[in-house]
Amino acid sequence: MSEMRRICLTVSYDGTNYAGWQRQNNANAIENVLDAAIKELTGEDIKVIGASRTDAGVHSAGNIAVFDTESTIPAEKFAPALNSKLPDDIAIQKSRQVPNSFHPRHANTIKTYEYTICNSQYRLPQLRLYAWHLPKKLDVDKMRAAAGYLIGTHDFRAFASVHLSASTTVRTIYELEIYDDEPMIVIRVTGNGFLYNMVRIIAGTLAQVGMGMIPPEEVLHMLESRDRQKAGMTAPPQGLTQIEVQYPDGEDLMPGER
Amino acid sequence: MSEMRRICLTVSYDGTNYAGWQRQNNANAIENVLDAAIKELTGEDIKVIGASRTDAGVHSAGNIAVFDTESTIPAEKFAPALNSKLPDDIAIQKSRQVPNSFHPRHANTIKTYEYTICNSQYRLPQLRLYAWHLPKKLDVDKMRAAAGYLIGTHDFRAFASVHLSASTTVRTIYELEIYDDEPMIVIRVTGNGFLYNMVRIIAGTLAQVGMGMIPPEEVLHMLESRDRQKAGMTAPPQGLTQIEVQYPDGEDLMPGER
Numbered sequence: 001m002s003e004m005r006r007i008c009l010t011v012s013y014d015g016t017n018y019a020g021w022q023r024q025n026n027a028n029a030i031e032n033v034l035d036a037a038i039k040e041l042t043g044e045d046i047k048v049i050g051a052s053r054t055d056a057g058v059h060s061a062g063n064i065a066v067f068d069t070e071s072t073i074p075a076e077k078f079a080p081a082l083n084s085k086l087p088d089d090i091a092i093q094k095s096r097q098v099p100n101s102f103h104p105r106h107a108n109t110i111k112t113y114e115y116t117i118c119n120s121q122y123r124l125p126q127l128r129l130y131a132w133h134l135p136k137k138l139d140v141d142k143m144r145a146a147a148g149y150l151i152g153t154h155d156f157r158a159f160a161s162v163h164l165s166a167s168t169t170v171r172t173i174y175e176l177e178i179y180d181d182e183p184m185i186v187i188r189v190t191g192n193g194f195l196y197n198m199v200r201i202i203a204g205t206l207a208q209v210g211m212g213m214i215p216p217e218e219v220l221h222m223l224e225s226r227d228r229q230k231a232g233m234t235a236p237p238q239g240l241t242q243i244e245v246q247y248p249d250g251e252d253l254m255p256g257e258r
Numbered sequence: 259m260s261e262m263r264r265i266c267l268t269v270s271y272d273g274t275n276y277a278g279w280q281r282q283n284n285a286n287a288i289e290n291v292l293d294a295a296i297k298e299l300t301g302e303d304i305k306v307i308g309a310s311r312t313d314a315g316v317h318s319a320g321n322i323a324v325f326d327t328e329s330t331i332p333a334e335k336f337a338p339a340l341n342s343k344l345p346d347d348i349a350i351q352k353s354r355q356v357p358n359s360f361h362p363r364h365a366n367t368i369k370t371y372e373y374t375i376c377n378s379q380y381r382l383p384q385l386r387l388y389a390w391h392l393p394k395k396l397d398v399d400k401m402r403a404a405a406g407y408l409i410g411t412h413d414f415r416a417f418a419s420v421h422l423s424a425s426t427t428v429r430t431i432y433e434l435e436i437y438d439d440e441p442m443i444v445i446r447v448t449g450n451g452f453l454y455n456m457v458r459i460i461a462g463t464l465a466q467v468g469m470g471m472i473p474p475e476e477v478l479h480m481l482e483s484r485d486r487q488k489a490g491m492t493a494p495p496q497g498l499t500q501i502e503v504q505y506p507d508g509e510d511l512m513p514g515e516r
Contacts, residue, residue, distance in 0.1 A: 014383040059384055079380060089383045122337060125272040125347045126317055126499075130384060241384075 002070040006102060007078055009034075009048070009065045010094040016129045016238070017089060020056040021063065023047065030054075030090065034065055037085040041078075042071040051104035051245045052111065055197075057237035059130065062093060062244040064104045104245070110174070112190045112243040115203035115235060120183035131184065132203075132239035138210030140180045145216035146209040147176045147187075149223065150202060157226040159202055160195030161234075169195060169226075178206070185210075188243075197234055205232030260328040264360060265336055267292075267306070267323045268352040274387045274496070275347060278314040279321065281305065288312075288348060292323055295343040299336075300329040309362035309503045310369065313455075315495035317388065320351060320502040322362045362503070368432070370448045370501040373461035373493060378441035389442065390461070390497035396468030398438045403474035404467040405434045405445075407481065408460060415484040417460055418453035419492075427453060427484075436464070443468075446501075455492055463490030 011034065019027035023035070034048045051064035073081060078095035086092070118124055118131035119138050127133070150159075150173055157169040175190040187203050205222070208214045214232060222231045269292065277285035281293070292306045309322035331339060336353035344350070376382055376389035377396050385391070408417075408431055415427040433448040445461050463480070466472045472490060480489045 012383055014386070061382075061384075083380055088381065088386045091381045091383050093380055122341055122351055123346065123349045124319075125270050125349050126319075126388060128272070128346045 002072055004068050004070055004100070005075065006066055006068050006098050006100045007075055008096055008098040008102065008104070009067075009078065009082070009092050011050075011063045011065050012061050012091050012093050013059060013063070014089040014129070015054060015057050015059045018056065020058070021050055021052065021054045021060075030063075031065075033086065033090055034082075037082050038067060038069075040085050041081055042069055042073070044069060044071065049104055051109065052242050054240075054242055055237050058240045058242065059238075060242040063242055064245045066098065066102060066104050068100070107247050108192065109248075110190060110192060110246040111194060112188065112246075113194070113199045114241050114243055115187040115189075115199060116239045116241070117185040117187070117203075117207060118183055119185050124183070127184075129238055130241070132207070132236050134207060134211070136211050138185060138207065139212065140178055140185060140210065142212075142216050143178050143185075143187075143206045143210040146206055146214075146219045147178060149217070149219040151176050154223050155226055156195055156198055156223070158222045158228055158231040159198050159205070160228065161197040161201075162228050163196060166195055171195065171198070176202075200235045200237070200240060201228075201231055201233075203235035203239065207235060208232045260330055262326050262328055262358070263333070264324055264326050264356050264358045265333055266354055266356040266360065266362070267325075267336065267340070267350050269308075269321045269323050270319050270349050270351050271317060271321070272347040272387070273312060273315050273317045276314065278316070279308055279310065279312045279318075288321075289323075291344065291348055292340075295340050296325060296327075298343050299339055300327055300331070302327060302329065307362055309367065310500050312498075312500055313495050316498045316500065317496075318500040321500055322503045324356065324360065324362055326358070365505050366450065367506075368448060368450060368504040369452060370446065370504075371452070371457045372499050372501050373445040373447075373457060374497045374499070375443040375445070375461075375465060376441055377443050382441070385442075387496055388499070390465070390494050392465060392469070394469050396443060396465065397470065398436055398443060398468065400470075400474050401436050401443075401445075401464045401468040404464055404472075404477045405436060407475070407477040409434050412481050413484055414453055414456055414481070416480045416486055416489040417456050417463070418486065419455040419459075420486050421454060424453055429453065429456070434460075458493045458495065458498060459486075459489055459491075461493035461497065465493060466490045 021030045023031035046067045048065040048067045075097040079092040116131040118127045118133045123133045153172040173191040179186040277287045279288045281289035304325045306323040306325045333355040337350040374389040376385045376391045381391045411430040431449040435446045437444040
């Protein structure tokens with residue numbers, strides 16, 4: 001019998017045609033498709049474990065999935081071998097072996113997301129699946145002022161879906177930058193973790209600030225309220241792309257607690 | 259009876275789901291959809307006339323379409339009114355009145371196209387409909403050297419589909435620039451007109467130069483041969499986007515010959 005190895009995949013996908021990351025019985029989720037491709041390749045019935053459970057319509061440039069295998073395929077060959085079996089809208093960017101104790105959600109990770117707004121008078125067809133179209137001209141300076149209140153360690157309860165199940169709502173945002181690349185406005189946020197819908201509520205709130213509907217300093221009161229009703233709207237899913245998940249030791253993934 | 263006016267539309271579209279620009283009996287072309295939207299808005303049976311008859315799968319940021327109407331809708335209101343009736347993957351960016359003698363293909367236009375290559379090791383899912391994926395690292399300096407031979411006024415017969423119907427195969431390329439924005443390589447070309455498949459054959463040839471399959475100076479011999487068999491491959495349609503059509507007087511469209 002072959003040695004059991006844990007393989008870590010960096011997974012990119014266009015979320016348009018999927019019911020989100022998380023495996024479901026009667027829906028087409030990214031995990032279902034990855035499980036099936038691995039089964040086709042190795043013959044093993046496995047269930048991958050992911051780092052970020054992105055919602056339906058949300059995209060990723062580099063989500064993380066791990067699985068255990070007894071196959072003898074070299075770790076780095078899983079990427080091209082799986083890509084030949086996956087549909088065009090999912091692709092493995094990298095595959096490598098990690099310690100058998102590594103768990104993608106139990107390590108201290110740094111996660112980066114980008115939220116893209118298309119701020120043109122009329123919709124741009126090629127961006128319809130990858131950006132939120134807002135025709136009213138946004139005031140990016142005001143959005144940056146509002147973003148300043150969110151950087152740092154705060155209780156983000158007001159910026160999370162009421163359906164959240166996290167044990168604590170305190171999170172740290174390390175960076176929150178807004179790039180103005182007309183007609184695109186990109187909100188890039190890096191933190192030690194995000195609550196359910198947190199990036200989309202931050203994007204929706206900053207967009208409302210940019211439209212003049214909310215004064216920038218109001219964001220401070222939203223945080224203090226710890227009340228979802230006080231924060232802004234949830235931006236639609238198609239503008240969101242998960243960019244990367246960084247583990248403490250970089251390329252050498254840190255073993256997580258089990 | 260109202261006065262007959264000629265309206266000019268700037269049309270953007272994602273060509274993925276269309277059989278190209280040109281109206282067809284049994285296929286879903288951009289012209290068919292525009293005709294139907296105008297009929298829904300004005301009740302008139304019209305057929306728009308376009309500037310560039312892009313192929314199936316090719317995109318546009320600003321194609322030009324004109325039509326005559328007796329409706330009293332203000333010219334600039336056609337854009338928002340038609341956008342509310344068009345599918346998400348087609349959008350009018352601008353509408354304006356032009357002289358009744360204006361014909362979009364009979365004026366001396368300057369046309370710009372961009373061809374996008376995704377030069378990453380593995381395919382990037384969000385670019386699959388908007389770029390040509392080439393995993394082999396391209397030598398952009400060689401591509402630029404080859405492009406230099408194509409700038410200017412030449413007989414481009416070798417760079418046109420053998421199915422072409424143009425009366426002359428002499429065209430002028432004013433600019434041919436290659437932008438290296440890893441992992442994207444964008445070939446941007448501006449000229450006084452392009453033969454059938456000319457931009458895609460230029461892109462395919464430059465990609466083969468970038469892969470080391472064709473020496474840059476060979477492009478000069480291809481031109482001189484006037485033989486389609488001597489030039490490089492035709493790049494696939496999804497990487498091509500028509501960017502704009504400029505008329506000599508800019509905003510004031512030049513009346514064309516009839």
